[in-house]
Amino acid sequence: MLDTEKIVQAMGDLEEDDLKEMLKELMADGGNEAMAAMEAMQKGMDIVGERFESGEYFVGDLIFAGEVMTDAMEIIKPALAKNSDSSLGKLIICTVKDDLHDIGKNIVKSILEAGGLEVVDLGIDTPYDKIIATAKEQNINIIVLSGVLTLALDSMKATVEAFKNAGIRNNVKILVGGNPVSEVNCADIGADEWAHSPQKTLNVCKGWAQA
Ligand code: B12
Structure with a gap:
């Protein structure tokens, strides 16, 4: 049985080895609790954010937290992406200009792929022109923009303007x-829609792909 509180703490305390050990055990047990582990890691990231704001952690700790979460996601990804054989449609995902955060985007991407959508990932700090050129070249008409910084809202607006x-x-x-x-x-x-949860994003994009 997964102890989510231990996962929250290990992520918040940046105890990489303990965290990976727990995730490997979870996968050895069949990976059914991967989604719960991912949510617990997100809560752990909130602790990292709070410690950064209070001055206990520094930017180096944020960078390390990002690496730990990315590596941890690699361990549980096979359990999240179980049904990724069919393609219901194609979309572009990216983190908007001036924002370098991509862990949330990568989670959403995994869940969209698991739901049967083909995802073209343009990465982070994405120039408007690159999104538009890719949409034109590959004839893609669904665009998912991710942003974590408050200033990402301005970049999202500018991206829509660019379209x-x-x-x-x-x-x-x-x-x-x-x-x-x-x-x-x-x-x-x-924008046409907004979401916080990957599941809503999947439902909306599937609806658009099938319209
Ligand atoms: C790790 C981290 C970093 C890493 C990112 C590494 C990486 N590869 O992503 C690095 C070191 C690069 C970083 C840099 C900075 N960061 Co930072 N970072 C964080 C931290 C600790 C965790 C972010 C994270 O990965 N969380 C876990 C993932 C799963 O959550 P998430 O990304 O938010 O995504 C979730 C949702 O947003 C959502 N989501 C995201 N995208 C999408 C897209 C769709 C379609 C949907 C549906 C949902 C969705 O789904 C996810 C799951 O719920 C947060 C604190 C926090 N509590 O989040 C600060 C935080 C985001 N960072 C912050 C700051 C200030 C910075 C810096 C300015 C610090 C500095 N002084 O240099 C720089 C900015 C660099 C830049 N231009 O982007 C602030 C942002 C404040 C604000 N409101 O703008 C935060 C909140 C910390 C804080 N409390 O002060 N950071």
């Missing part, structure tokens, strides 16, 4: 996601 300026805003559906996103700022950004 308008390129004359193809009406050809694409745009979903924005990440902690700072809300219904109110989704409207201000000019």
Whole structure:
């Protein structure tokens, strides 16, 4: 039985070896609790964020936390991506310009792929032109924008504007996601949908892909 509180603490305390050990045990048990472990690691990341804000952790600790979470996700990913054989549609995902956070994006990506969507990942700090060029070249009309910093909201708005300026805003559906996103700022950004959960993103994108 998974002890989620231990996972929260190991992530918050940046106890990499303990964390990996617990995740390997979970996978040896069949991986059924991978989703719960991922949620516990996210809570652990909140502790890291709080310690950074209070001055107990420094940027180096944030970097290390990012590496630990990325490695930890690699361990449990096979259990999250069980049904990834079929392709229901294709979309672009990226972290918007000026934002380097990609752990949340990568989680959403894994869940979209597990749900049968083909995902073109443009990475972090993504220039508007690159998103537009990729959408045109690969004929993709679903765009998922991730952002974790408050200033990512400005980049999301600028990305939507760039689609308008390129004359193809009406050809694409745009979903924005990440902690700072809300219904109110989704409207201000000019996106079609917003989400916090990967599951909602999957449902919305599947609906768009099948429309
Ligand atoms: C790790 C980390 C970093 C790492 C990121 C490594 C990486 N590969 O991503 C590094 C070191 C690069 C970093 C840098 C900085 N960071 Co930082 N970082 C964090 C930290 C501790 C964890 C983020 C994380 O990975 N969480 C776990 C994942 C799973 O959560 P997530 O990314 O938020 O994603 C979730 C949701 O947002 C959502 N989501 C994300 N994308 C999408 C997309 C869709 C479609 C959907 C549906 C959902 C979704 O799903 C995820 C699961 O719930 C947070 C604190 C926190 N509590 O989050 C601070 C935090 C985000 N960082 C912060 C800051 C200030 C910075 C720096 C400015 C620090 C500095 N002085 O240099 C720089 C900015 C660099 C930049 N230009 O982006 C602030 C942001 C404040 C703000 N409101 O803008 C935070 C909140 C810390 C704090 N409390 O002060 N950081």
